[in-house]
Amino acid sequence: MNLLIDKGNTSAKLAIADGNEFPYLAHQQTGWAETIRQLTRDYAVSHCVVSNVAADDPELLTTLQAQPFDTLWLGKTHYRITGRAIHACPLPPCPLKGIPQGYGADRLAADLGALSLAAPGHPLLVIDAGTCITYDLIGTDGRLLAGVISAGQQLRLKAMHEHTALLPLLEADPDTPLMGTDTRTAMLSSAIHGTRFELEGYIRSLLPQYPDLNVFLTGGNTFRLADDLQARTTCDPHLLFRGLQSLAR
Numbered sequence: 001m002n003l004l005i006d007k008g009n010t011s012a013k014l015a016i017a018d019g020n021e022f023p024y025l026a027h028q029q030t031g032w033a034e035t036i037r038q039l040t041r042d043y044a045v046s047h048c049v050v051s052n053v054a055a056d057d058p059e060l061l062t063t064l065q066a067q068p069f070d071t072l073w074l075g076k077t078h079y080r081i082t083g084r085a086i087h088a089c090p091l092p093p094c095p096l097k098g099i100p101q102g103y104g105a106d107r108l109a110a111d112l113g114a115l116s117l118a119a120p121g122h123p124l125l126v127i128d129a130g131t132c133i134t135y136d137l138i139g140t141d142g143r144l145l146a147g148v149i150s151a152g153q154q155l156r157l158k159a160m161h162e163h164t165a166l167l168p169l170l171e172a173d174p175d176t177p178l179m180g181t182d183t184r185t186a187m188l189s190s191a192i193h194g195t196r197f198e199l200e201g202y203i204r205s206l207l208p209q210y211p212d213l214n215v216f217l218t219g220g221n222t223f224r225l226a227d228d229l230q231a232r233t234t235c236d237p238h239l240l241f242r243g244l245q246s247l248a249r
Helices: 032-042 058-065 105-117 153-162 183-206 239-248
Strands: 002-007 012-018 021-027 047-052 070-074 079-082 085-088 124-129 132-138 144-151 214-218 232-235
Touching: 002 032, 002 239, 012 032, 012 239, 032 058, 047 058, 047 105, 047 239, 058 079, 070 105, 070 239, 105 124, 105 132, 105 214, 105 239, 124 183, 124 239, 132 183, 144 153, 153 183, 214 239
Parallel strands: 002 047, 047 070, 124 214, 214 232
Antiparallel strands: 002 012, 012 021, 070 079, 079 085, 124 132, 132 144
């Protein structure tokens, strides 16, 4: 079994992977040492893979150095952690080609997760809707063709609050009307439905060139896309963990 850690901009999530199954999935709530000690007591962990897009976490690094298993750390720099030793290392061989320098570890993991599930011979659009929304277009040969980074729902609401004098700070609410009837619902409409229209717009714009496009949607925000979109869409909240697990193998 493998320990998988997704350390994002706003939260950290953990999983225990057993093949294609995840017998344990949780948000990080307590100290790393306590959490990992409990998991290694409950599961036979043989490897760990970390996706980190946040600031370095000395407590997590120290905790992983104390473990009997090796860790692959994906971040601005990729590391192998073996006992007390931390060595910079290249990315292990993987099916995603054309990865640019500085490519986000979370995007890489989500892309690999999509590739592990996708039927061969189809172009892919991988959408990860978290703090930011990323769109990664992958060709039929597994080559990364292009991408987009956009503000997520909560980030849009936060920006409206912080860059105006009177607009309040709101939490995203999926049960928001299409058009607002007051300040609150007007702001929520732009964040919730505007984001959905953005997703649908990119998909519709890509379909003429890629008519057999397969769309993979993951991340902390969920969307119900329009029924008339002529693209096969797979929603998988565990896409990033599937990608980390493919590297662990």
